[in-house]
Amino acid sequence: QKEVEQNSGPLSVPEGAIASLNCTYSDRVSQSFFWYRQYSGKSPELIMSIYSNGDKEDGRFTAQLNKASQYVSLLIRDSQPSDSATYLCAVKRGGGADGLTFGKGTHLIIQP
Amino acid sequence: SQTIHQWPATLVQPVGSPLSLECTVEGTSNPNLYWYRQAAGRGLQLLFYSVGIGQISSEVPQNLSASRPQDRQFILSSKKLLLSDSGFYLCAGQPDSLNSPLHFGNGTRLTVT
Numbered sequence: 637q638k639e640v641e642q643n644s645g646p647l648s649v650p651e652g653a654i655a656s657l658n659c660t661y662s663d664r665v666s667q668s669f670f671w672y673r674q675y676s677g678k679s680p681e682l683i684m685s686i687y688s689n690g691d692k693e694d695g696r697f698t699a700q701l702n703k704a705s706q707y708v709s710l711l712i713r714d715s716q717p718s719d720s721a722t723y724l725c726a727v728k729r730g731g732g733a734d735g736l737t738f739g740k741g742t743h744l745i746i747q748p
Numbered sequence: 749s750q751t752i753h754q755w756p757a758t759l760v761q762p763v764g765s766p767l768s769l770e771c772t773v774e775g776t777s778n779p780n781l782y783w784y785r786q787a788a789g790r791g792l793q794l795l796f797y798s799v800g801i802g803q804i805s806s807e808v809p810q811n812l813s814a815s816r817p818q819d820r821q822f823i824l825s826s827k828k829l830l831l832s833d834s835g836f837y838l839c840a841g842q843p844d845s846l847n848s849p850l851h852f853g854n855g856t857r858l859t860v861t
Contacts, residue, residue: 668847679838679852680792687847724792728847733780733799734807735840736850740791 639663640727642739650747655712657742659725662706668728669701670736671710673721680724684710715746750776750843752853760859767812767826769856771839774820780842781822782850783814787835798822834860 639662649655657671668687672680686692686699686708698711708727712719722743726736751774761767773779783795794807796814804814811830815823822839836857840850 668849670849677857679855682849682851685849726849733797733842733846734805735780735782735784735794735797735842737794738792 640725640737640739642723642725642742644740645743646745647742648745648747649715651715651717653715655715655719655744655746657710657712657723657725657744659708659710659739660706661708661725661727661737663727663729663737664703664706666703666706666727666729669699669708670726670728671697671699671708672724672726672738674724674741675721712744717746717748720744720746750774750779750841750851752839752841752851754837754839754853754856756856757854758857758859760861761829762861763831764828767824767829767833767858769824769837769839769858771822771824771853772820773822773841776841776843778819780846781816782840782842783822783824784838784840784852785835786838792838796824829860831860834858 641660671684673683674680684699686701692699696713700709722741724741725739728736753772782797784792786792797805798816812826838855839853
């Protein structure tokens with residue numbers, strides 16, 4: 637059973653602080669990992685991809701991957717009210733074309 | 749770059765009526781295409797995927813079906829809608845390698861009454 641687990645939140649963070657979002661996955665053969673942001677009533681939009689262990693930075697966003705612990709995280713620095721959204725963690729096993737497995741998402745609220 | 753078009757944006761249908769949702773892709777050829785559903789309070793559920801014309805794989809048995817009559821067209825259908833079919837339907841495409849991310853269309857919010 638492929639599973640991706642996230643804390644549903646809400647996670648409340650003051651404006652300007654660092655928001656930390658976490659995700660665990662159960663399938664050890666997973667190879668590709670993604671973070672999507674979804675505003676209420678909208679479709680998910682890709683914000684980060686990560687494929688190897690370690691950190692990957694893109695602007696205010698840093699994705700962290702630890703395959704041994706089966707753990708992926710997303711850090712958002714200098715959080716802004718516009719970052720308030722649901723963040724979805726997605727995992728791809730690799731090899732086949734059977735899409736991504738998504739977590740249920742963490743609802744993030746940035747307090748002005 | 750790849751763009752996914754979906755319509756309509758919202759749809760209200762009575763129980764027992766048919767359904768047809770269309771998704772078209774711009775900017776890439778021979779993409780892998782996907783239909784996901786997001787029900788209230790639940791995660792994204794993969795319904796169908798397609799690696800080419802006429803090739804459909806079903807992830808969840810239900811009263812929905814999918815077809816891919818052209819390379820860049822993916823259709824989700826039902827002969828008779830159930831109340832439980834209500835949800836946010838999302839079409840997604842994967843343009844390149846099998847490890848690349850999916851890109852979503854704007855979605856169709858379906859309410860079955």
